[in-house]
C-alpha cells in the first residue's frame with residue numbers, strides 16, 4: 073500500500089510534532105492549519121469573483137506598456153505584451169483550480185468506487201481490479217498527458233483526462249486498503265449479520281466512515297494535481313495562450329527574466345507554491361484530525 | 368412450525384484457511400430455546416465455527432440447517448437474506464468495535480426493526496424503547512452515540528440490536544470477555560433473564576468455564592477444529608472423560624490449583 077495519509081502515532085501529549093508536506097514540520101495544527109484554510113478560501117473566492125476583482129482585462133495587449141514594473145496603475149506590473157500581471161493572476165486562479173477540481177473529482181469518485189468494490193467483493197474481483205490499478209499506476213501521468221495531447225490536441229481536456237487516469241488508482245488503492253480494514257470491523261460485520269445488502273452497507277455505513285480519510289487525501293492530491301497541470305501548461309501542453317494560466321505565465325515570463333523583470337515569472341510561481349502548500353497543510357491537518365479521533 | 372423441527376442442526380462442518388484447517392469436523396444440534404456452550408483453547412476453531420453459522424464465512428464442507436432450511440451456501444436474494452437474519456443473530460466480543468460510531472443507540476436498534484418489520488413509526492419507536500428497556504437502557508442512552516457509553520452499556524446495546532431481529536438463536540462469541548468481572552456478572556444475569564423471557568436459543572463461545580456452568584445446559588469441547596467431548600454441562604464439567612477436557616478444567620486457576628500439573632498434563636497430551 074502506498075498511502076500518503078500518514079498514520080499518527082498514538083499519543084497523549086499535548087503538542088506533538090508531525091511531518092508535514094515535503095518535510096515541512098508542523099507543530100500541532102492550530103495556526104498553520106487555519107492559515108491554510110484561509111488561503112484556500114481566499115483562492116476560491118478570487119477564482120469565483122475574478123471578473124469583478126481583476127482591475128484589467130487579463131488578455132488585452134498593450135505593447136506600449138511592456139514590462140512596466142510595479143506602479144500605482146499596475147500593482148504587479150505588466151508582462152512583455154503589456155498585460156496586467158495581477159489581473160492575469162486573478163483569472164489564472166480559475167483555470168488553476170478548475171483543472172484540479174475536475175481531476176480530483178473524477179479520480180476520487182472512480183477510485184472510491186473501484187477501491188470499495190475490490191475490498192467488498194474480494195476474491196477474483198479484487199484481484200482483477202487491483203492488478204488493473206497496478207497497471208494504471210505504472211503509467212507516468214505526464215507521459216500519458218503528452219500522448220493524449222497528440223491525440224486530442226492541446227487544451228485542458230488531455231491533461232485533465234491523463235491526470236484523472238493517473239490519480240484514480242492512487243485513490244483506489246487507498247480506499248481499498250481502508251475499506252478492507254473497515255469491512256473486517258465488527259460493526260460492519262454486524263450489519264451483514266442483520267441482513268443488509270452489500271450495497272446498502274457500503275453506501276450508508278462504510279462510505280461515511282472512510283470518507284474523511286479519502287477527503288483528506290483528496291485535498292493533498294488537489295495540490296499535487298495543481299502542480300502537475302501547471303507543469304504541463306508550462307511545457308505548453310495545457311491551457312493555450314492567451315488564456316491566463318499560472319503555468320503558462322511562468323513560461324511566458326522566462327524571457328523577461330533576461331531583461332531583468334522577475335515578476336512576470338515569479339508572481340505565478342509564488343501563487344502555485346502558495347496553493348500547493350496550503351492544500352498540503354490542510355490535507356495533512358485533516359488526516360491528523362482523523363487519526364486523533366480514531367481510538 | 369413446531370418446536371422440535373425448528374432446531375439448529377450442524378453437520379460435519381469444515382473450514383480451511385490456505386493449508387490450515389481451522390474447523391475439521393463439527394456437528395451438533397441446538398434444540399429451540401436451549402443453551403450450548405462451545406469451549407476450547409485459543410485457535411481451536413470456536414470463532415470460525417460460529418462465523419459460518421451467521422454467514423460471515425462460507426463453509427468448505429458440511430451443512431447448517433434451521434428447521435430444515437439450509438444456510439451453508441450464500442443467501443440468494445433479499446428475502447432469503449432477511450429470513451436467515453431472523454434465524455440467527457450474533458453478539459461480538461468487543462463492544463468497542465461492534466457498534467457504528469456514527470449511529471446513536473436508538474437508531475442502531477431502530478434500523479434493524481425498519482429492515483425486518485414494516486410498522487408505523489410510533490410503534491417502531493415504542494419497540495425500540497422496549498428492547499432497550501429489556502437490556503436495562505433508558506432514553507438517555509438511546510440518544511447517545513456509542514462513544515459516550517461504557518463497555519457494559521455498549522454490550523447491552525449489541526444484545527438489544529441482536530434481539531431486535533427476533534432471532535431463534537443468539538450467538539455470543541466471548542461476549543463478556545472484554546468486560547470487567549462485576550459487569551460480566553450483570554450482563555450474564557441479563558442474558559439468563561432474556562433466555563427465560565424470550566425463549567431464544569444461545570450458542571455461547573467462551574474461555575471461561577465458570578460462565579459455561581452458569582449459562583449453558585450443554586457444552587461442546589473443541590480441539591483443533593474437532594469436537595472431543597459434548598454433553599450436559601454439569602456432567603462434563605464435573606466428570607470429564609476426555610483428557611483434553613480435564614486439561615482445560617485443570618488449567619483454570621482455583622483453590623488447590625497447581626500450574627505444574629496443568630503444564631504437565633498439556634505436555635502429555637501432545
Ligand SMILES: Nc1ncnc2c1ncn2[C@@H]1O[C@H](COP(=O)(O)OP(=O)(O)OP(=O)(O)O)[C@@H](O)[C@H]1O
Nearest residue numbers: 384387388389407408409410411412413414415416
Ligand atoms: N481469516 C483467517 N485467515 C486465516 N486463518 C484464520 C482466519 N481466521 C481464523 N484462522 C485460524 O483458524 C484457527 C481457528 O481460529 P478461531 O478464531 O476459530 O479460534 P478460536 O477458537 O476462536 O480462538 P480464540 O479462543 O483465540 O478466539 C486459528 O489457527 C486461526 O489462526
Ligand SMILES: [Mg+2]
Nearest residue numbers: 413414415540
Ligand atoms: Mg475466537
